Amino acid sequence: MTLYQKLAKRLREHIQHDFYKQGDKLPSVRQLAQEHGVSISTVQEAYRQLEQDQLVEAKPKSGYFVCQRKKDNLPSVSRPPQRPLEVSQWEEVLNMLMNRGSTKGLQLQHAMPDMTSSTLKPLLKTLADLSKHKPELGLSYADIRGSEELRNQLCRLTVASGCQLHPDDLVITSGCQEALSVCIRAVSEPGDIVAIESPSFYGSMQAIKAANLKAMEIPTHPETGISLEALELALDQWPIKAIFVTPTCNNPMGYTMPEDRKEQLYKLAQSYDIAIIEDDVYGDISFQFPRPKTIKSFDTDGRVLLCSSFSKSVAPGLRVGWIAPGRYRDKVTHIKYVSSSMCPVFPQLAIAKFIRQGGYRKHIRQMRQNYEQQRDHLLQVIKAHFPSDTRVSFPDGSFILWVELNPSIDSIKLVERCRKVGVDFAPGPLFSATGKFRNGFRLNYSEQTMEKRENAIKTLAKIIREFHPETIAQKSL
Amino acid sequence: MTLYQKLAKRLREHIQHDFYKQGDKLPSVRQLAQEHGVSISTVQEAYRQLEQDQLVEAKPKSGYFVCQRKKDNLPSVSRPPQRPLEVSQWEEVLNMLMNRGSTKGLQLQHAMPDMTSSTLKPLLKTLADLSKHKPELGLSYADIRGSEELRNQLCRLTVASGCQLHPDDLVITSGCQEALSVCIRAVSEPGDIVAIESPSFYGSMQAIKAANLKAMEIPTHPETGISLEALELALDQWPIKAIFVTPTCNNPMGYTMPEDRKEQLYKLAQSYDIAIIEDDVYGDISFQFPRPKTIKSFDTDGRVLLCSSFSKSVAPGLRVGWIAPGRYRDKVTHIKYVSSSMCPVFPQLAIAKFIRQGGYRKHIRQMRQNYEQQRDHLLQVIKAHFPSDTRVSFPDGSFILWVELNPSIDSIKLVERCRKVGVDFAPGPLFSATGKFRNGFRLNYSEQTMEKRENAIKTLAKIIREFHPETIAQKSL
Incomplete structure (x- = not known):
């Protein structure tokens, strides 16, 4: 075992035993190098290893942090048909594209970056x-x-x-x-x-x-x-x-x-x-x-x-x-x-x-910071408002995430219903060659202010609950 | 035979018997209507018929003119292979496209409009x-x-x-x-x-x-x-x-x-x-x-x-x-x-x-007039300098024309030779699926001033004559 591997193992144990908790700042590279009597590059290599294992993350100009635990309620591993198939779903894609013109409502639909930054x-x-x-x-x-x-x-x-x-x-x-x-x-x-x-x-x-x-x-x-x-x-x-x-x-x-x-x-x-x-x-x-x-x-x-x-x-x-x-x-x-x-x-x-x-480097640095904040906010409001059986992906970047609802809920019906109240998102079947993922959808977290987004998510949550089997069961009682 | 057909027939005879010569202005619509005691629209219909037959042409704001005789030395009707074939010639097209960057020399190669107009x-x-x-x-x-x-x-x-x-x-x-x-x-x-x-x-x-x-x-x-x-x-x-x-x-x-x-x-x-x-x-x-x-x-x-x-x-x-x-x-x-x-x-x-x-209407009106002048000029300098067995197309519009040389001249070799002296054109094989038209090429008449174009044509003519069988025969004497 090399020096950096030993150091990485030690840090991993600390994290796994909650000595460093989720979101905690980890010691600086310089600090660790002094503490363990190793070179700067050995510490960097160790951190790189832990980043690969998705245990720590680097934040520009701030240092290394323990990753948020992502494994709560992640979407399931997909189970597509085990044979090559022709791609369908063009009608659905076109329907969404043609909907681009409408500027009304709360757009959570398109993979559109924030273009308002100075x-x-x-x-x-x-x-x-x-x-x-x-x-x-x-x-x-x-x-x-x-x-x-x-x-x-x-x-x-x-x-x-x-x-x-x-x-x-x-x-x-x-x-x-x-x-x-x-x-x-x-x-x-x-x-x-x-x-x-x-x-x-x-x-x-x-x-x-x-x-x-x-x-x-x-x-x-x-x-x-x-x-x-x-x-x-x-x-x-x-x-x-x-x-x-x-x-x-x-x-x-x-x-x-x-x-x-x-x-x-x-x-x-x-x-x-x-x-x-x-x-x-x-x-x-x-x-x-x-x-x-x-x-x-x-x-x-x-x-x-x-x-x-x-x-x-x-x-x-x-x-x-x-x-x-x-x-x-x-x-x-x-x-x-x-x-x-x-x-x-x-x-x-x-x-x-x-x-x-x-300018480009400066811009994307700004965008990364913004999007990361927006992601955390969106995850938080989803957790607060969506049914507890909802699964959500944990993006490592970008400004889109994937939601998986109770399997009985049809996102195509949901999107039709939501469009009427001015909330738009990209329904799951668009993302399958054969129209699977009917209970999934993609949300964007770049286009709206936090307030507007939260309102959109609340509206969406209300409609999801109407479609949810628990609500339907209660009604039929 | 309707009125307009009768009138068209009469005008056609006048043209064919050289009563009106190539390039002559024809009587105005009003004049003919009075002279023949027919309606304005009958005369217009007659002129339309003659236009279709390519005997007369209308010039905006000027009236109708007898067409220049086009049939002198037109390229021959093509005789392509009588079966479907795969398209070749990509290397040759790429070669020309990659040559776009060079701003030196006299470009007669690309179908580029005049973009200097006010x-x-x-x-x-x-x-x-x-x-x-x-x-x-x-x-x-x-x-x-x-x-x-x-x-x-x-x-x-x-x-x-x-x-x-x-x-x-x-x-x-x-x-x-x-x-x-x-x-x-x-x-x-x-x-x-x-x-x-x-x-x-x-x-x-x-x-x-x-x-x-x-x-x-x-x-x-x-x-x-x-x-x-x-x-x-x-x-x-x-x-x-x-x-x-x-x-x-x-x-x-x-x-x-x-x-x-x-x-x-x-x-x-x-x-x-x-x-x-x-x-x-x-x-x-x-x-x-x-x-x-x-x-x-x-x-x-x-x-x-x-x-x-x-x-x-x-x-x-x-x-x-x-x-x-x-x-x-x-x-x-x-x-x-x-x-x-x-x-x-x-x-x-x-x-x-x-x-x-x-603005668009005004611009294309201007361009049409310019290009027509440039065409006439190019045809004239080609006639003056190229070997007498050269055939040239007579464009009804656009800013490109087609030249057919003595069948023994290879335009690919010609273009390589001319590129060295800074004159560029599009060799014939590009315009065939299978590399035919080796003795043809396309020239543009929009990009240069008349003087530069004339110089380019003179240079080109000189090199064509080097490749011409008559010159080769004389040399071998």
């Missing part, structure tokens, strides 16, 4: 300046792979997630949706099977449908992500062409797959010689610091296609996304070109400057 | 104002079908091409490339066959390739477009799923299919019960006034998917395109959503205002 001002100023002073730049065709300036900055940015990329390794896209859609088409032929998490983001599932592929939903744990064991069984049984995952701040569950499991997933893909499409769109707003590594960071043979955008960390209206496509670069460039030719230049240049001048 | 000022001002005063509008998600304000204006605009559309009939896209790509995917299943013109736009052919379809190139006439006779034979022989055409200001040839042939094409599609994808991206910069009708204007059963954008009429960097998908609306909405989610809002709002306030 930390966005430098970006908005650059956009306005470009538009005013260099209008001709915004009119022409540009590099099909995207602005070189932005690709340079992305290479710097992705060092934080463990990547070493060259600007030529990147292709800029119109948001993450185009990135995912292009990658799905690049790694498969019509009729192929793609393995996905369950629940999974509806946008990627609909892209699988549009590419004439089948989705194989894999059981997924609300804390550790896609089950590697179930995935391996599926890989043995079916000619799966690619794995599509959102392993960091998962949509809709919010979990982050532990680093060692990310590496195992990569090795599994390697041993079956298939591609991984990694959606990292929420990765930069993880509450962990430094942010978690991507699967791409383990990629030695170019089989991981990393997709992201600034839609969740900054603003979706910018439509700036990107792909690090590894060995699939040529195919990805082709499909990106036919998909929508080149991307508008101004948002790319503005984001590049925002990163270069440090 | 008529664009109101649009640029709106863009700058939106960015400055309503930044929050540019940050959010928006209607998946595109801004309602823009869709409203498009309905007004498309009246000029004979369409009657409702805003709900439209889907906004990221440029015409996304429109074409989405439509191709919406009307076909992998493995299907799509009939196309020959030569044909490389962007649509590459979209056919990416959708795992085969292209059936149909012989195409340099004045009247896709051969309906050859198309019918192909429809009899192969299970063709859709017809993809650019019938108005064709890319790369510049012809406009006569109205009656457009209608016949529609009826052919009807009798074989297949879809037509109509690329109208150059339609608004036709030199005819009023602009030619679209095939969509004949569509009574929703089988025509009309695609366009403001990339050629205004500026490609705006990335504002659109689809009138007819009966394929739901499928098109699905594929557009998975392809790139919603489009950026500012360019949509700015274009909508530009149309509403009359």
Whole structure:
């Protein structure tokens, strides 16, 4: 056992025996190093180990804290059908998308970031300046792979997630949706099977449908992500062409797959010689610091296609996304070109400057802090108002969480009823290829003030109780 | 024979016997009405007939003129392989796209409009104002079908091409490339066959390739477009799923299919019960006034998917395109959503205002006049400097034309040679699914001043002569 492992073991015991309680601040790195007579880096390695085990968390500029216990009432591990199936649910997705226009009511529905922060001002100023002073730049065709300036900055940015990329390794896209859609088409032929998490983001599932592929939903744990064991069984049984995952701040569950499991997933893909499409769109707003590594960071043979955008960390209206496509670069460039030719230049240049001048780092630091507070608040009001058999995910980042109600409650009926009173959320079946998770739904905690959100949750809770079997049983007495 | 037919016949004879010569102004409508004792509308109908026959052309605010004789040295009717084939040539297209970055040299290569006109000022001002005063509008998600304000204006605009559309009939896209790509995917299943013109736009052919379809190139006439006779034979022989055409200001040839042939094409599609994808991206910069009708204007059963954008009429960097998908609306909405989610809002709002306030009409009127002059100039310098066996198309609109050299000259070698001296153009094989048209190429006449263009053409001519068999024969003497 190495020094850091010994230290980690000792700290773990202290936490497990409640010497340090949930939420407690832990000793500083310097303090521990002195106390145990070890180097700073040994203590850092020990803390890193405990972070991976989700026992402690780092808060920027504050130090290390004992994690809140997450395991109370987490959603259950999913049990999807054990065969590849066509994706359905388009009507339901469209219904939700068409509902975007309505600005009335309390929106808990869309995965929309907070865009009111003053930390966005430098970006908005650059956009306005470009538009005013260099209008001709915004009119022409540009590099099909995207602005070189932005690709340079992305290479710097992705060092934080463990990547070493060259600007030529990147292709800029119109948001993450185009990135995912292009990658799905690049790694498969019509009729192929793609393995996905369950629940999974509806946008990627609909892209699988549009590419004439089948989705194989894999059981997924609300804390550790896609089950590697179930995935391996599926890989043995079916000619799966690619794995599509959102392993960091998962949509809709919010979990982050532990680093060692990310590496195992990569090795599994390697041993079956298939591609991984990694959606990292929420990765930069993880509450962990430094942010978690991507699967791409383990990629030695170019089989991981990393997709992201600034839609969740900054603003979706910018439509700036990107792909690090590894060995699939040529195919990805082709499909990106036919998909929508080149991307508008101004948002790319503005984001590049925002990163270069440090505004982006400042903005996401602020957002992480806000979202973490909002998460704790939402969890608290859910606990206070929802029926006691409700299960809720515990996001490690992002601004969305997943709720699982009593199995007899139908979220599609619930959403229809709630829409009438002006409360909107994303019903569970959107997140399944085959309309499962009828008793689940996704809530957003970025768009409202705490007060408005609390009111929305109270209204929602009241309606949930009407649908709850206990209430129905009482009524029938 | 009706009154207008009689009058048309008489005028036709005058033209054919050179009573009115090429380029001559014809009598005004009022004058002819008085002279022949017929109504104004009878004369208008007669002139419309002659326009269709391409004997006369209307110039805005000037009246009717005898057309320049186009039939001198037009390119030959194409003779593509008589079977469906996979699209190749991606390497060549990519090579050209990657060359976009270079701003040096004389660009005759890209289909880039003139963006220096002062008529664009109101649009640029709106863009700058939106960015400055309503930044929050540019940050959010928006209607998946595109801004309602823009869709409203498009309905007004498309009246000029004979369409009657409702805003709900439209889907906004990221440029015409996304429109074409989405439509191709919406009307076909992998493995299907799509009939196309020959030569044909490389962007649509590459979209056919990416959708795992085969292209059936149909012989195409340099004045009247896709051969309906050859198309019918192909429809009899192969299970063709859709017809993809650019019938108005064709890319790369510049012809406009006569109205009656457009209608016949529609009826052919009807009798074989297949879809037509109509690329109208150059339609608004036709030199005819009023602009030619679209095939969509004949569509009574929703089988025509009309695609366009403001990339050629205004500026490609705006990335504002659109689809009138007819009966394929739901499928098109699905594929557009998975392809790139919603489009950026500012360019949509700015274009909508530009149309509403009359700026767009003014701008394209100006562009039409400019491009027509530039065309005449380019044709003249080509005639003066290129070898006498050169054939050149005669565009009815747009800012591109097609050149066919002596069959022994290879445009790929030519383009490599010319690039070294800073002159760039689009080599012929890009416009064939299978790399035909080696002795053809496309030139743009929008981007340069007349002087620069003339210099570029002189340089090009000199190199062409080096490759010409006559020169080679002389050298070997």
